[in-house]
Amino acid sequence: MLREADMELLQRDLDNDLSWEEKERLQALLSSNPDLQLMQERLRRVSMQLAELPPVTPPYSLVDAILPQLEKASVKPAAAAVKPMREELPVLEWKQPEKKPFRRKQLPVWLARVGTGIAAACLLLGIFVMAKGVIDRTGTGSRPVPVEEKPAVVETEPQPSAPAQEQPDKPDVPQQPDNKQPAKGQPAQPNPPANKKQAPAAKPQKLNSPPAVATTPANEKGKAATPARPAIIDDRPIREKDDDKDNKKEKNNPDPEKKREAGGDRKNEKENKGKDDDKKGNDKGNGRDNEKGNGDGRGRDRN
Amino acid sequence: MREAELVRRAQSGDHDAMVELLRSIEHSVYRSAYYILGNEQDALDASQEALIRIYRKIDTYQEKAKFSTWVQRIVSNVCMDKFRAKKETVSIEEHEMTLMDRQNVEDEILASSMASDIQRAIAKLPHQYRMVVLLRYLQDLSYQEIADTLELPLNTVKSYLFRARQQLQELLHDYQKGGIG
Secondary structure: OOOHHHHHHHHHHHOOOOOHHHHHHHHHHHHHOHHHHHHHHHHHHHHHHHHOOOOOOOOOOHHHHHHHHHHHHHHHHHHHHHHHHHHHHHHHHHHHHHHHHHHHHHHHHHHHHHHHHHHHHHHHHHHHHHHHHHHHHHHHHHOHHHHHHHHHHHHHOOOOHHHHHOOOOOOHHHHHHHHHHHHHHOOOOOOOOOOOOHHHHHHHHHHHHHHHHHOHHHHHHHHHHHHHHHHHHHOOOHHHHHHHHHHHHHHOOOHHHHHHHHHHHHHHHHHHHHHHHHHHHHOOOOHHHHHHHHHHHHHHHHO | OHHHHHHHHHHOOOHHHHHHHHHHHHHHHHHHHHHHHOOHHHHHHHHHHHHHHHHHOHHHOOOOOOHHHHHHHHHHHHHHHHHHHHOOOOOHHHHHHHHHOHHHHHHHHHHOOOOOHHHHHHHHOOHHHHHHHHHHHOOOOOHHHHHHHHOOOHHHHHHHHHHHHHHHHHHHHHHHHHOOO
16 A cells, blocks of 8 residues: 555656655655555656647647737727717617607607697587577577567557558658657657667557556556566567567558557557456566566457 | 747737737647647637637736746636536546546547547546646646646645546556556
8 A cells, every 4th residue: 555645755756846855765665665666657657648748739820810800809999989889879779669659659649630630620610600500590580589579569569669660651650649648758769779679668668658647557567567578578479479560560550540449459458457457466566467468468359 | 038028019019929929829828728628629719719818918917927827827717618618517526436437437438549548538637637737747837837827726736736647547557457548
C-alpha cells in the first residue's frame, strides 16, 4: 500500500516541485518500496504523454473567421449612436397598433357625427314641417276663428256686430239704433274690429242692454258677466254657429223684417226672462250661466 | 517583448496590432479548447468566442499576470460555459464512480477508437481536473498560475492535478492491461 505522503512526493517530483531534501527522502522511499517505484514509472509515463500531446491546429484561421465580427464590434460605438435612432422607430411603430383601435374608435365617431347630422336634419325638417303645419293651421284656423267668433259675436249681437264686420254696407242702418242704445249704458267702443274678443264681449252687453233698460236686474247681471261670454261662445258647436250666421242674415234683413224680429226678440227676451227666473232658482249667484243660457237659448229657440 | 508591445498597441486601439496579437495566440487557444472540450467543432466555436472576448476585453488586461495566463483564463471560462450549456457537469464523485466501472470505460474507449489512449483518458476526467492538467502540460503553467487562471486555491489546484494524473495513470494502465488502444 502507498501512503498519501509518498504519493504526493511522487506527484510533486513530476512537477519539479521538490526541494533537495525531499528528493533525497523520495529516493530513499523508492529504493525500499517497489510498488512506489512502479507507481512512479506509470505517473512519469502519463506525464510524458501529457507533455507530448500532439499539436492540434484549427482547420482554418480563426482570426480571419472572426474578423468581420471584430470589425462590427469596432464599428459598434459609431453604430450604437445610430441604432438608438433606429430602435426608437420600432418603438414608434409599436404605438401604431395602439392607434389602430383609436382609428376604430374614430369610425363610430364619424358615424355618430353623420348620425347626429342626420338627426339634426330630421329635427330641422320635423320642426319645419311642424312649423309649417302650425302656420297652416293658424293661417286656416285663424280664418275660421274670426268666422267662428264673428258668429259668436253675432249670436250675442245678432243685429249690430255681424253687419258691422261681415256686411259693412248694410249695417249702417241697423247699427245706428244699436250703437245709440249701448252708448247710454256703456261708453262707445274705441276699436271694435281691433280686438275681436273684446268686441264680442262688449257687444252682447249692447244686445242685452236694450232689454236691460226695461229690466234693470238682468242688465246688472249681464254687465258683470260680460267678460266670460266669448270663451263660452267659442265652445259651441259649429252647427250652432252656422245657424247663428243664418240668424244674423235674417236679422240683417230690411226694416220691415226688423220689426217682426224685434217683436220676436221681445218674445225671446220674455222667454229668457222666464228661463232666467227658473235658472236663478237653480243657480243663484251665477249670472254668467244665466246669460249663457240667454245667448244659447236664442239660437236654439229660433232653430 | 514582442507580445507585450502588441498588447500595449492593441490596448491603445491599434486594430492591426490586435489582429496580430490574436494570430499569435490563435493556435494556443484552439489547442486548449480542443483538449478541454474533446472535439473539433466545440473547440472551433469556443476558440472563436474566446478570441472575440480577448479582443473586447483587451482593455481590462493588466500586466500583473502573464498575457498567456490571462488568455487561458478566458479560454477556460468559455469552455466552462460550454460545459454548463451542455449540462455535462458531473461531480467528481460521480465521475470517479463511473471510472470504477471498467465495463463503461471499455465501452467508451471502443466507441472512440480513433483517439489516443491519453486523449480518451483526458476526456474521461472531470472538467476541473481536465483543465488543471491541460493548463499544466499544454500551457506549462505553474501551480500558482493555474490557481490564478482558474481562480482556485493553490492546494486545490495541486489536489486536482495529482488526482487527475492518478486517474489518467489508472486509465492508461487499464487500457494497456486490457490490450485496448
